[in-house]
Structures are given as structure tokens and as C-alpha cells.
Amino acid sequence: MDYSQFLVMKQEIGLLAVFLIVFLYDTFMPKRSLGALGTVSSVLFALFVAYGFCPSVFDSPVETAFSGMYATSAVIANIKTILNIGALIVMIQAMRWADQDLVRIRRGEFYELLLTTLFGMYLMISARHFLLFIIGLETASLPLAAMVAFDKHRYESREAAVKYVLTAVFSSAIFLMGLSFVYGLTGSLYFGKIATALMMGDGINALLVVALAFVISGIGFKLSLVPFHLWTADVYQGAPTPVTSYLSVISKGAAAFAFLVVLWQVFGCVYTFAWEWMLYALIILTITIGNLFAIRQRNMKRFLAFSSISQAGYIMLGVIAFNGMGMAALMYYILVYIFSNLAAFGVIGAIENNSGKVNMEDYNGLYKTNPRLAFTMMLAMFSLAGIPPFAGFFSKFFIFTSAINQGSVAIYVLVLIALINTIVSLYYYLLVVKAMFISDEESTVATFRSACSERFALWICVGGILLLGVVSCIYNHLLEISF
Amino acid sequence: METTMIYYLIPTLIMFCCGVYGFLTRKNMIAMLISLELMLNAVDINFVVFNRYLFPGQMEGMFFTLFAIAIAAAETALAIAIIINVFRAAKNIDVTDLKKMKF
Numbered sequence: 001m002d003y004s005q006f007l008v009m010k011q012e013i014g015l016l017a018v019f020l021i022v023f024l025y026d027t028f029m030p031k032r033s034l035g036a037l038g039t040v041s042s043v044l045f046a047l048f049v050a051y052g053f054c055p056s057v058f059d060s061p062v063e064t065a066f067s068g069m070y071a072t073s074a075v076i077a078n079i080k081t082i083l084n085i086g087a088l089i090v091m092i093q094a095m096r097w098a099d100q101d102l103v104r105i106r107r108g109e110f111y112e113l114l115l116t117t118l119f120g121m122y123l124m125i126s127a128r129h130f131l132l133f134i135i136g137l138e139t140a141s142l143p144l145a146a147m148v149a150f151d152k153h154r155y156e157s158r159e160a161a162v163k164y165v166l167t168a169v170f171s172s173a174i175f176l177m178g179l180s181f182v183y184g185l186t187g188s189l190y191f192g193k194i195a196t197a198l199m200m201g202d203g204i205n206a207l208l209v210v211a212l213a214f215v216i217s218g219i220g221f222k223l224s225l226v227p228f229h230l231w232t233a234d235v236y237q238g239a240p241t242p243v244t245s246y247l248s249v250i251s252k253g254a255a256a257f258a259f260l261v262v263l264w265q266v267f268g269c270v271y272t273f274a275w276e277w278m279l280y281a282l283i284i285l286t287i288t289i290g291n292l293f294a295i296r297q298r299n300m301k302r303f304l305a306f307s308s309i310s311q312a313g314y315i316m317l318g319v320i321a322f323n324g325m326g327m328a329a330l331m332y333y334i335l336v337y338i339f340s341n342l343a344a345f346g347v348i349g350a351i352e353n354n355s356g357k358v359n360m361e362d363y364n365g366l367y368k369t370n371p372r373l374a375f376t377m378m379l380a381m382f383s384l385a386g387i388p389p390f391a392g393f394f395s396k397f398f399i400f401t402s403a404i405n406q407g408s409v410a411i412y413v414l415v416l417i418a419l420i421n422t423i424v425s426l427y428y429y430l431l432v433v434k435a436m437f438i439s440d441e442e443s444t445v446a447t448f449r450s451a452c453s454e455r456f457a458l459w460i461c462v463g464g465i466l467l468l469g470v471v472s473c474i475y476n477h478l479l480e481i482s483f
Numbered sequence: 484m485e486t487t488m489i490y491y492l493i494p495t496l497i498m499f500c501c502g503v504y505g506f507l508t509r510k511n512m513i514a515m516l517i518s519l520e521l522m523l524n525a526v527d528i529n530f531v532v533f534n535r536y537l538f539p540g541q542m543e544g545m546f547f548t549l550f551a552i553a554i555a556a557a558e559t560a561l562a563i564a565i566i567i568n569v570f571r572a573a574k575n576i577d578v579t580d581l582k583k584m585k586f
Contacts, residue, residue, distance in 0.1 A: 131547050138554045142561055149565050155572050159581045161565045166515060169558045170506060173522035176551060177499060180529035187538045189547060234584045 005065040008072060010057055011080050012122050018044050019115040026108030034108070038095040038453075041111045042088065049088050052081035059481075068190060069129040074481040076126055079257050079331055086250045086338035087118055089460055093346050094242035095453040096353050102153050103240075110150060113143040114246065121254035125261065130179055130189040133258070134172070141168045141222065144251060148239040160238025167221060167231040175218025181211035182266075191265045199269045212267060212274050216282070219262070222255040225316070226285040229309050233293075236305035241352055244301055245345035248308045253334040256312070260319045260330060271322055279320045280414060286313030287421045295428045298360050300348050303428070304341070307384060310425060311337060314396065317403045317418060320411070325402040328482040329395070332475050336395035339464030340383035346458045347377045350450040357445060365443035366436040373450070374436040376458050383465045385429040386422055394469035396422065491532040498525035512566045512576040516559060523555040 006013065022041045026034070051057065058081070062073040091114065098107040120139025127133035145168060149161030183189060185207060186197035198208070217228055224232040236244045267275055290310030297303035315337070318330030350373060352358055367374040383392035400415050450458075468474060498521055505518030527548045534544025570576050 131543075131550055134547075134554065135550065138557070142557060145561055145565065149568060152568060156584060158565070158569045158572055159583055162512065162569055162578075162581060165558075165562045165565050166506075166512075166519070169519045169562065170522075172554075172558075173502070173519060173526065176523065176526040177529070180526050180533065183530060183544055183547075184533040184537060187541075189543050237584050 008063045008065040009070065009126075010060070010072075011052065011077065012119065012126075014048050014051055015115060015119050015122065018048050019112065019119070022108070022111050022115065026112065035099075037108055037111065038091070038098055041115075042091045042095070045084075045088050045091055045115075049081070049084045052077070052084055057081075064128065068192065069132050070126050071128045072126055075327065075331075078478065078481060079125060079253075079334070080122055082331060082335045082338070083118065083121060083250050083254055085335075086253065086342065087114065087246070089338070089342045089346075089457050090114070090242055090246045090250065092453050092457040092460075093245065093342070093349055096451040097240060097242050097349065100353075103151070106150070110147065110242075113147050117141075117143045117147070117246075118250070121250070121258075124258045125254060127258075128191045128265075130182075130191075133262070134176070134179075137175075137222070137258075138172065140251065140254065141172070144168075144243075144247060147243045147246070148235060150243060151240045154238075156238035157240065158238075160235045163231050163238075164235045171218050171221030171228070174214050174221075178211045178214025178218060181207055181214070185211065191262075194266050195269060198267070208270065209274050212270070213278065215262070216275065216278055219255060219259045220282065223252060223259060223312050223316075224309050225282050225312060226289045226309065229286070229290070232309055233297075233302045233305040236308075237299055237301045241301070241345060241349040244304075245342055245349070248304065248345070249338050249341050252308065252312060252315075253338065256315045256319070256330065256334065259316075260327065263319060264322065268322075276320065276322075279316060280410065283313050283316045283320065283414060284417055286310065286316065287418055291421050291424045291428075294425070297428075300358050300360060300363070300432075303360065303432075304344060304348070307425070307429075308341065310421065311341075311384070313421075314399060314418065317399050317415070320414070321399075321402040321406050323402065323405055324483040325398075325405055325479065328475070328479040329398040329402040331478050331482070333395040333399050335474070336383070336391040336464075336468055339461050339468060340380050340390075340392055343376055343380035343458060343461035343465060344384070346454060346461060347373050347380070350454045350458075351445055353454075354448045354450065355445050360432065360435055362444050363432060363435045364439040364441040366445060369443040369445055369447045373458075376462055377436060378433050379462055379465050381429040381432055385426045387426075389466075389469070391465050391468035394475070398475065488532060488536040491528065495525040495528045495532070498522075498528075510577050510579055512569070512578055513563075515578065516562055516566070519562075520555065520559065523551065523558075527551055 021044055025040060026037060057077050059074050060072055060077045064071045098110055117140050120136045123132055123136030124140055127136055145161055145165040148164045149157055151157035186194045188194055220228040263275060287310050290306050290313060294303055294306035297306055315330060315333055318326040383390040386392045386396040403411055403415050502518045502522030506515050509515050530544040530548045566576055573580055
């Protein structure tokens with residue numbers, strides 16, 4: 001075996017190095033220096049994020065390793081860097097929570113599990129063989145179950161963990177069943193070979209449609225597309241807030257990109273025949289039901305759970321577009337979504353850490369006591385809803401454009417439905433803004449000064465929301481590498 | 484050859500459907516976990532049968548099964564750890580009692 005091919009996996013090796021250093025620091029350093037663990041891992045990880053911008057990684061050529069099981073290219077390197085940025089913000093936000101008395105003793109494990117799941121997502125994105133894909137998928141989702149159960153002393157956290165782990169295993173069993181049919185049809189598990197075999201075979205095949213339905217519903221569970229979304233709200237509400245933000249942003253972004261790769265590269269030749277209409281129905285259901293259920297939520301974390309379900313529907317518009325622009329728009333959407341959603345979760349986490357309040361009524365009159373937090377939350381809501389000068393508008397614009405470029409009338413209708421839903425979503429996003437700014441009631445949250453780490457993470461997010469849309473070279477770069 | 488393969492595929496499909504049925508109807512979390520194992524094992528047999536009968540020249544399905552068994556073991560270990568954690572709090576492992584968060 002040629003061991004030099006490990007060098008193709010530059011980012012994986014870098015991440016593994018960060019993981020090992022954090023792990024050794026956590027295990028062997030004396031007790032008194034463990035207080036700096038969060039800072040140490042964030043700084044190390046920040047260095048690693050910076051490494052992602054090196055020319056050798058950033059513009060990495062198309063390379064494969066392990067007889068084609070693993071592939072990397074500029075697009076893959078870039079989506080990994082995007083996920084890294086999000087994970088870094090989550091790590092910084094989590095510092096305050098990880099210093100609490102009940103969590104402190106296990107805080108090293110939080111950072112280690114987080115890095116492990118990120119490693120799994122890397123494998124999932126880079127895989128060109130379903131064995132590696134499944135290993136990546138499980139490496140990404142199993143440690144997440146442990147992270148959801150992290151607040152062992154809180155009952156909600158345990159309940160959420162049970163719901164998460166059972167649905168995760170159920171969904172991977174369904175996914176594997178679909179995969180076994182695909183293997184029976186084509187005789188290979190390499191993405192490329194399956195695609196060739198499907199091209200050679202006759203187009204109409206009932207078993208292929210069944211297999212594809214299983215595969216799509218398996219990944220649909222991970223992405224929480226309706227009707228596979230029932231675990232989402234409970235898990236998001238019960239999990240510790242940093243874990244929820246990680247779950248809703250990084251995990252979802254990685255799964256969306258992996259979904260795109262699987263559908264385009266493996267099943268690309270049966271696009272119109274098999275999966276366009278399946279995805280079409282899923283998108284309409286996801287956006288509409290996500291929005292309608294978000295309206296009636298009063299717990300902020302549940303509210304953002306349903307909002308993230310409908311956002312997943314918008315992300316899927318990039319997949320159904322099935323062109324280079326769709327890929328660029330999807331990556332850009334994930335990048336913007338990371339900043340806007342993490343800003344919202346950052347504010348929720350800060351308020352929860354200081355006063356333990358997570359309900360929407362508690363946000364009444366927040367502007368009078370904590371004007372800066374209220375302002376940040378408002379920016380996040382505007383960006384999620386897609387109001388013009390902020391980044392969210394541009395990401396929605398590009399993803400709609402990419403879908404329209406696909407050209408069929410049915411997709412026009414789909415985009416119209418998505419547009420109408422954007423207006424519906426405006427209502428519930430603005431409910432939060434109304435509660436914070438217009439409501440006359442006295443705020444139940446006293447004025448407080450949030451921790452340095454929380455403020456730093458929020459500043460990054462605000463910067464991202466304000467600048468990402470205006471600095472057009474980011475989207476241009478993504479578009480350039482996608483074709 | 485074809486007739487012998489069907490003798491394996493029908494039972495695996497029944498196994499898989501039993502797993503889904505059990506997962507949706509059982510109230511005990513350990514029973515749900517057993518149903519999940521049933522589903523995963525049905526998939527494993529499927530892979531082996533396809534490999535043995537349709538593509539005897541290669542080993543891809545067999546290797547996939549080996550890895551799938553290992554992954555299923557990891558999943559079970561984690562799920563049982565979490566279920567024990569719930570048991571400590573609620574003193575039973577009935578899923579219908581997990582209703583603090585809904586809608």
C-alpha cells in the first residue's frame with residue numbers, strides 16, 4: 001500500500017492533529033490548567049481554520065485516494081472550511097456554558113466529541129464509496145447523541161438524547177436498506193461505478209425507485225425534512241444550547257452537501273425519472289409545514305427548530321436545481337445560514353446562561369434592558385427572513401435564481417411557493433422583533449453583561465451578517481469553483 | 484440460482500418489516516432497540532446474499548456487512564448507555580412516559 005496517499009487528506013490530518021492535542025491536554029495536564037481548555041482548543045481550532053485558507057488547501061486540485069474511495073477538490077475543501085468557521089463560532093459560544101459547575105468536570109469531552117463529529121462530516125463529504133460514506137455518517141451522528149445527552153442532570157437532555165439516538169439508528173437502518181437494493185441493482189458501491197451501471201441499464205426500474213425512496217428518507221431524517229422531522233423540535237429544545245446550535249447549523253449543512261453529492265453524482269442520470277418529483281414534494285412540505293408550526297411556538301429553541309426545518313427546505317432548492325449554480329448557491333446559503341442562526345443561538349444562549357429564560361414572553365421589552373443583545377437578535381431574524389441589506393436576502397436570491405435556471409415550469413411553481421412561504425416566515429420572525437422592541441411590558445430579564453467569549457462570537461456573527469451579502473467576491477469565488 | 488436467492492430475500496424483507504413494525508409499536512425502549520437490530524441484521528443478510536448470488540467475483544458486499552455489524556454494535560452500546568441514563572431519572576424505560584416536551 002502506498003502510504004503517501006494519506007497526504008491527500010490534508011484537512012482530515014489537520015483536524016486529527018487538533019483533536020489529539022486537545023485530547024492529550026485534557027488527559028495529562030494538571031487540574032489547575034484545565035480551566036484554559038476551552039481557550040486552548042478554540043485557538044488551536046482557529047489556527048486550523050486559518051490553515052483552510054492556505055492556497056494549497058483553498059484551491060486544492062481534484063485528487064482521489066484509496067483507489068477512488070476518497071476524493072478532494074476545491075469545492076470540497078471550501079465546504080469544509082465553511083463548516084470549520086461555524087464549528088469555531090460554536091466552540092467559542094460554548095465556553096461559558098462549559099464552565100458551569102455541573103458541566104465543568106466533563107468539558108474536555110465536549111470539545112473532543114465536537115471535533116470527532118466534524119471529522120465524520122469530512123469523511124461523509126469526501127466519500128466516493130458508500131462504505132466510507134456510512135462510516136462518516138455514523139461518526140458524525142453517534143457522538144452527537146452523546147453531546148445531546150451532555151447535561152446529564154437535566155431531564156430534558158436525557159429525553160432528547162433518547163429521541164435522537166433512536167431516530168438516528170432508525171434512519172440509518174432505512175438508508176442501509178435502500179443501499180442494499182442499489183448494490184443488488186448495480187453490483188458496486190463506488191459512486192462512479194453505480195452511476196455508470198445506472199446509465200447502462202434501462203431507465204424504468206421499480207426497484208430503483210424504491211431504493212432511492214429509502215436513501216432519500218434515510219438522509220431526510222438527518223436533514224429533518226418533513227415528514228421525517230418529528231424528532232427535531234424535541235431534540236433541539238432538550239439539548240444544551242451550544243449543542244443545539246451545532247446540530248442545527250453544522251450537522252445540517254454537512255448533511256445537505258453530502259445529500260447533494262449523492263444525488264448528483266450517483267443518481268444524476270435518473271434525475272427527471274426518479275428523484276426530481278420526490279424532492280419536489282419534500283421541499284413543498286418542508287417549507288410549508290416548517291413555517292406553519294413555527295408560528296405557534298413559544299419556546300425560542302423550539303421556534304428556531306421549526307425555522308431551521310423550513311430553512312432546510314430552502315437549502316434543498318439548490319439540490320433540485322441540478323446545475324453548477326445550484327451547488328454554489330447551496331454553499332453560500334449554508335455559509336450565510338451559519339452566521340445568522342449562530343447569532344440567534346448566541347443571544348438565546350447568553351440570556352439562558354444569565355437568567356435561565358428561553359420563552360418568547362421573556363423577550364418582551366428586552367430592548368430596554370439589553371439593547372445590544374436585542375439588536376443582534378433583530379439582525380439575525382432579519383437575515384433569516386431575508387430582508388434586503390443583510391446576507392440572508394442574497395442567499396435566498398441566489399438559491400431561487402439557481403432553481404429557476406433549471407428551466408421547467410414545475411420549478412417556477414416551486415419557487416413561487418417558496419416565495420410565498422418567505423412572506424409567511426416574515427410574520428413569525430418579526431414576532432420576536434416586536435416582542436423585543438415594541439412591547440410595552442417591563443422586561444423580566446435584568447440588564448447583564450455577557451461573557452467575553454459570548455460577545456466575541458456575537459461580533460463575528462454580526463460582522464458576517466452585515467458583510468457577507470455586500471462583499472460579492474465570496475459568492476463569485478464559490479460560483480467559479482462550482483463549474 | 485434465481486430461485487434460491489428469493490428464499491433469502493423474502494425472509495430478510497419480512498425481518499425488516501417486523502423491525503419497522505416493532506419500532507413503531509413497542510413501548511419498551513429495549514424492545515425498540517431489538518427491533519432496530521432486526522432491521523440492521525436484515526440489511527446485512529441482504530448485502531451478503533446479493534454479493535454471493537449476483538456478484539460472486541467480488542467481496543464488496545461482504546466487507547460492507549462486516550463494517551455494518553461493527554457500526555450497529557456501536558449504535559447499540561450508545562443507545563443502551565442513554566437508556567440507562569433515562570432509567571436513573573424516570574425509574575422506567577417506557578417511551579410513552581417521555582412526554583415532557585411535545586408539540
